[in-house]
Amino acid sequence: MGILEVKGVNKRFGGLLALDDVNLSIKENSIHAIIGPNGAGKSTLLNCFIGKLMPDTGTVMFNNKSLLGLKPYEINQTGISRVFQTPEVFADLTVEENVMIPALAHRDGAFHLSALKAMARERDIREQAEKILVDVGLQDDRHQLASAMSRGNKRRLEMAMCLVQKPKLLLLDEPTAGMARADTNNTIELLKVLSDAHEITFVVIEHDMHVVFSLADRISVLSQGHVIVEDHPSNIKGHPKVQEAYLGTTETQ
Amino acid sequence: MLKTLRTNDTALMILFSLIVLAGPLILAPFGAGYPDLMQRFAIYGIFAIGFNILFGLTGYLSFGHAAFLGVGSYSAVWMLKLLSINIVPAIIFAVVVSGLFALLIGYISLRRSGIYFSILTLAFAQMSFNLAYSVLTPITNGENGLQVELDDPRILDSATGPGQLPVPSLFGMDMSSTSVVHFLGMDLQFNVGFYVSALILIAVFYLSLRIFRSPFGMILRAIKSNQTRLNYTGFNSRPYTLTAFVISGMYAGLAGALLVCMDPLAGPERMQWTASGEVVLMTILGGAGTLVGPVLGAGMIKYFENIFSRMNDVMVHDWFSALPGWLNDVLTNVISPFLGSGWQMSLGLIFMLVVIFLPGGLVEGANRIMNRVQRPSKSGPVSGPVDRTTTANSKES
Numbered sequence: 001m002g003i004l005e006v007k008g009v010n011k012r013f014g015g016l017l018a019l020d021d022v023n024l025s026i027k028e029n030s031i032h033a034i035i036g037p038n039g040a041g042k043s044t045l046l047n048c049f050i051g052k053l054m055p056d057t058g059t060v061m062f063n064n065k066s067l068l069g070l071k072p073y074e075i076n077q078t079g080i081s082r083v084f085q086t087p088e089v090f091a092d093l094t095v096e097e098n099v100m101i102p103a104l105a106h107r108d109g110a111f112h113l114s115a116l117k118a119m120a121r122e123r124d125i126r127e128q129a130e131k132i133l134v135d136v137g138l139q140d141d142r143h144q145l146a147s148a149m150s151r152g153n154k155r156r157l158e159m160a161m162c163l164v165q166k167p168k169l170l171l172l173d174e175p176t177a178g179m180a181r182a183d184t185n186n187t188i189e190l191l192k193v194l195s196d197a198h199e200i201t202f203v204v205i206e207h208d209m210h211v212v213f214s215l216a217d218r219i220s221v222l223s224q225g226h227v228i229v230e231d232h233p234s235n236i237k238g239h240p241k242v243q244e245a246y247l248g249t250t251e252t253q
Numbered sequence: 254m255l256k257t258l259r260t261n262d263t264a265l266m267i268l269f270s271l272i273v274l275a276g277p278l279i280l281a282p283f284g285a286g287y288p289d290l291m292q293r294f295a296i297y298g299i300f301a302i303g304f305n306i307l308f309g310l311t312g313y314l315s316f317g318h319a320a321f322l323g324v325g326s327y328s329a330v331w332m333l334k335l336l337s338i339n340i341v342p343a344i345i346f347a348v349v350v351s352g353l354f355a356l357l358i359g360y361i362s363l364r365r366s367g368i369y370f371s372i373l374t375l376a377f378a379q380m381s382f383n384l385a386y387s388v389l390t391p392i393t394n395g396e397n398g399l400q401v402e403l404d405d406p407r408i409l410d411s412a413t414g415p416g417q418l419p420v421p422s423l424f425g426m427d428m429s430s431t432s433v434v435h436f437l438g439m440d441l442q443f444n445v446g447f448y449v450s451a452l453i454l455i456a457v458f459y460l461s462l463r464i465f466r467s468p469f470g471m472i473l474r475a476i477k478s479n480q481t482r483l484n485y486t487g488f489n490s491r492p493y494t495l496t497a498f499v500i501s502g503m504y505a506g507l508a509g510a511l512l513v514c515m516d517p518l519a520g521p522e523r524m525q526w527t528a529s530g531e532v533v534l535m536t537i538l539g540g541a542g543t544l545v546g547p548v549l550g551a552g553m554i555k556y557f558e559n560i561f562s563r564m565n566d567v568m569v570h571d572w573f574s575a576l577p578g579w580l581n582d583v584l585t586n587v588i589s590p591f592l593g594s595g596w597q598m599s600l601g602l603i604f605m606l607v608v609i610f611l612p613g614g615l616v617e618g619a620n621r622i623m624n625r626v627q628r629p630s631k632s633g634p635v636s637g638p639v640d641r642t643t644t645a646n647s648k649e650s
Binding site: 102 | 467468471472474475477478479481482483484485486487488489492493
């Protein structure tokens, strides 16, 4: 039984069947990649995990609890954090504050208004934030505004914001999209280090094969809304079905 | 860093208190040192500080904040009429009632954000205005306004002076009593009402400082910065915006009550949309999201309203009397439309200049000047004692 269980998920947009009976079982503490060509339904699937979209049928269970119908903040409170395709940070706040906010959310829940308590424990939160910033290598920038950071560093910051919550599951939506090769390699290194250091399950949505094969323990290939193969990376590379999905074949439907 | 910030806050607090308490001395040379205007400076400062907690921190632009000012005023007058001419119960009651009113309006309006939120608050304020103007005449006395009268019951102190309208007081100190001190050729007017408002202004300024610096304030700023991110970070932003809205409404109610304590009359025009717009102007002019900005903006607008509006072309003619007659006439004709009843034109001009050249308001202007002065001795960005958030704003824009 995996930490995230997706069963029979269908999602239709008008005439387009975006997700067609998707079944996934993601093991705890693994790095599970979901790949597929453009338009395969990767983002739609992710949006079903995070409460942005509601599947037409099927179930999404996290730790035996259904995620369907929950609001984004409720899903986060169950232990799922996400990294966005373009780094989403609090641009007008300092790097340190950016990390303190998720730490507060983790400690206090979705809404907490005991001002005195919050103030007394502000120091814990700040310490936690500083520790995580050291982990991702941003300790020297902690008093900078997040808007002044490079894209690669914003990604690091976003990772820090997720990690400070000690999530059980971290969803990454194309974590290296639009990055230069050097930044991409840095991000891969960072993710590897983090997955070794923390007990977190990673779900990575990606179409950069280089990233996927350097990172993942297990890969699901999505094509036209359907999971066509799920296997170890070594078996995926030469799999005929995968090549078919990516390169197309002479046969047409 | 943390430590210096705290010391800067203390310095800011002391400086602010000193300037406010020295109001009569500072304002007298500008012709603004009379009680009525000084009271307005302090009271509208409170109103703008409260508005800034909502708009400056969360970015939710309420266009109906005058409704809370009006509700505060009406509640306070009722307290003065029914219970006691002492201002304490009036102020407490007004703050509570406006807080409840803000809870109701905020609960509904905050379902939407952006322009829709602004329109909803505007609609509620106009509804309140119309209710006060006509429908609720038994409570609000319609367009004549509600005021303290001779035959009011006033359970606690009805015995005061028969045949004479009582003046709101704080345990016997009349709000209108003023002692005049002659100093350096100026008549400094020390007025009880002003000092009551000033002390409250300092107290609520301190409260807003604490809110700005607290984790709660940080979350409010995060709402302004990236609300989607905040939701995916595990915060439900609605209760936070609602709390900010209610706090802000209570500030407005407090200001409304103080207006009534200085002059015990509440009319529906206090709730009109122009009054709501005025507090938006004050906050943006001074610097939204900064600590002292709203107070500066409030002072500036009230100064224009009261001083510029009293100038006329004869005065302008006198200013340029040394110039040749034709030049004097030309200058007078150019300048005088911006004075007197045209004071709003000069205010509009200044507002445009500030928004275009100083998007962070007057506080940004002050910061720029300070940076220029400090540059020879210090390099790098200066976060200055005035405000930390201003530097953030100016960098963003």
